[in-house]
Amino acid sequence: MGTITKALDLLGFFARDRAEIGLGEFVRLTGRDKATVHRHLTELAENGFLEQHPETRAYRLGPALLRLSALRETLFPVRKLLQPIVFDLSEAVGELAHASLLQGEVLSPVIHADPSLHGVLVHFDIAEMLPLHATSSGIAALAFCAEDTRAKVLTRPLSKFTDQTISDPAALKAKIEQVQRFGVVSMSGTFDEGVTSVGAPVFGEGERVVGSLAVAVPTVRANPEKLRDIAQRLLVEASHASTALGGVFPRSFDTLPPDWGDKTLAQQVI
Template identity: 35%
Template sequence: MTERGADPTTTPPDAGPQPAGVLQTVDRALLVLLTFTEQRPEWGVSELARHHGWDKAVVQRLVTTLTARTFLICDGTTRRYRPGPALSRLARVSEHSGVLSSLARPVLARLLRETGESIVLNVPHGGSYRCEAAVDGTGPVRYTAIIGAVIPGHAGASGHTIFAYHPEREVRQMFGPTGLTRFNDRTITDLSALLACYERVRADGHCVSHGEYDEAVTAVSAPVFQGDGVAASLTAIGPSHRVDRATDTLVGLVRAGAAEITAALGG
């Protein structure tokens, strides 16, 4: 039984308390969109209703509205929904607006003060990773990152931290067919060894690499999550003779910084 005029569907437990002034219908529509992930890109109306604990008729109205504005698309045969072109358009706007680098910049600046080493934010770029933001270390010998530079994804902690969380089938598609380029004796060039490295990264929550791309540097990296995927990697990098001695300290600082950026992205 519900009170007359009350909405029989309540805010789902995983949504958390609604701040004052929030429109429940809009909030629910956004929660529907956030339900779609890389691991679960398709949903049916009944599945969404069960997942959120809402009435099926409410979910049907929500997805119908989102489909009308192309935030979702509906398969005419299966009646299952997938993210639509409006979301892709917003994703491109977000990428080019520099939101990620703006959120990360205070963290990069703080880590530079705390470590003295170069701090780099890298993002996925096909089978590679791209430098999105960076601050250079303060010492006379330091690693200098170039904004926009693209580095092969299998080389170094920054790439391992990003691609460790990709589905294995995607990793095999990206790195399997063409082989892995060797940059020096420390570069991982075997796909099985790369997958084993990714398993360690997922278990540890961070990665440390020793000269896999540039043999003179050591890098300490941690993942920045957005939703169920990795948006970026946060990396402290510098001359091996200095970073190797400070690895334990850097791991804690970099992981904390990555967690802070993750939280700012709504993770």
């Protein structure tokens, strides 16, 4: 990991429930020596990527990120293009829907929506990065990534998030083949216990995969018929999202079988 990567890596520790981080906590989180971490934090602050609380001296995200975020959305309006699609998908299926973009070997959420029609809802943290091997959105994107990216994920240790997380490369490969065949994949309890999700890839310019579209449902409501209905709608909206981003969604996927949404069948490869 290079010096610039090590410095920028520090930004990834911020989350909704971790808005400010002190030097000591950064040292604990990274496992790096204090002097090196302090140097990286100082450089990030000097360039506006971080700022320090005037009293606690803890670090928080800085104003340079606001400028870059606004500029990115002005030049490449991903949120503006995907927001109506995610909202329509969420309203159509009555559940939480979200879109994420590939960022190296993880997914970065960009927009989500939940009509909040039920008493039991899925908690979604827009700041949480999604692993490619443990989520339906991640596997949907991974299935169409460059071969070298797929090889990296399949050959390294697969982190466990729950007891159901795929940790066997052969099982992950079988899931990838499922997406390549049907265009969608269903996962249950592999990232968040009690949550079942369905994901589909989204393509951009040059027909390359740029992210994914997914729907997350509390497992107690994830009956086979509902999951199949979600998958069929997801294929339509993933095609719309791909077109909006200048891509082309493949038309060669197999038709979903009647029992596609059966969770028992869906999890057999795990």
